Amino acid sequence: INYIASKFGYVDVLVNNAGYGIGGAFEDLTEKEIREQMETNFFGVQNVTRCVIPMMRQRKQGKIINISSVAGFSSSPCFSAYNASKWALEGFSESLRYELKFFGIDVLLIEPGTYKTPIFYDNRRYAHNFDNTESPYYEISQHLKKKVMDYVEDCYKDLMEVPMLVEKLIRSKKPSFRNIPDVEAKSLSFLRKILPFRVYSWIVEQACFHKLYQGQKKRETA
Template sequence: MAKSIVLITGCSSGFGMLSAARLAAAGHTVYATLRDLTKQERLLKETARRGTEVKILPLDVTDDASIAPVVARITEEHGKLDVLVNNAGYGLGGAFEDLLEAEFRAQMETNFFGVLKMIRNCLPLLRRSSAAKIINLSSIAGLSGIPGLSAYNASKFALEGFSEALSHELAVFGISVTLIEPGSYQTDVQKNSRLAQNFYNPDSPYLEYSKRLLASTQRRVARRDGNPEDIAGLIERVINTQKPAMRYIAGRDARVLRFLHRTLPFGAYSRFLNRVLSR
């Protein structure tokens, strides 16, 4: 299998870090980007552990001026890009009415419009590849609405629809678009997530409800058993597959939730979801 030129966003931890190290160890040329270079230590340790190296560059997906130098460097060094992995993102918790509009917009800017900026800037390079791939990290939250995550849901639902439409548009160039939709995995997603500014507002009518949801989420995070290395392996498999699927649901919990969401009447599904979230 020919080795690829790969650009990955959000490589300070989790799926991005593991994917960058794994792909580099497999012989691919990896440009691993981080918004904050002071957080590169874990990536450096992971690549050293695997006896490999990646090219670490600063990149803020919400800023075209930050993206351009990375694209320019890849253009200068290789003249093409084979794989773009859009992984950067974060979660925002809180009832919709407690969310400031600025918070909601910031969530969309990173998780959705950041992906658009990356793809728009990279498409000229991707078209120079003989079989380019765009891999977008979505979530089961892009397929099923979850209370307390309306902004995150909106960003991932938007990513799902956009990616599907884009896959049709880019097929003529031989560029595939793939969505990876993980469930719960042992990553820093909880630590990197944010709560609404008004989450603990004593005047919020959602205060007790939101606190129960948060406590339930923390309990489920503590016992989640999904290995994030599996997602890195899935990304590698997509890269090595000539014609990858449009969607890959990853994790037992994600597959169960998707099945129930598609088969149960909405009322029954809502009751099931609330029981799960109240544990």
């Protein structure tokens, strides 16, 4: 940050995009694994943001764009640590928006859906106990891992949607606080808003576990 400020005089836009996701049931995650997830996805954002606010405040302008996720408003099983980091980011961003509005600084969120990016490959981590066949969550975890990766492999959304949205927000004089780039994520957000939680959670459960439920029924009737 200091190098950029010395070279260009100031920082007018900050895009917080660093992050990774750790998969695994809560009981299979260690405290260390959860803390590391929060350090990168939440505290890392805070640390960098803290560095740029003074110069933005001094100039009475600036934009802080935090890359969240659909995981910031919709949770899924075996991603509790990742969901927690994104929900924390959303709450932090909204509160910070109110604080910095007095100084002409915009705080914005982008909530993308699933894209075929390194977060599902090089940046994907799993709980230390993820592949332990003795874990009570082994079947669930392995099922969801396959389901997610199958979906990612068939995902052909335009990777430029997010950076194009970032550029649009940078150029906009009155940008919206929450911004969703893709149709999939917009649909999920819409359903989350209009459906009772009982109905919405049933849809999530069916989407995640339908085949497992069928397998259980077959075993019970065999």
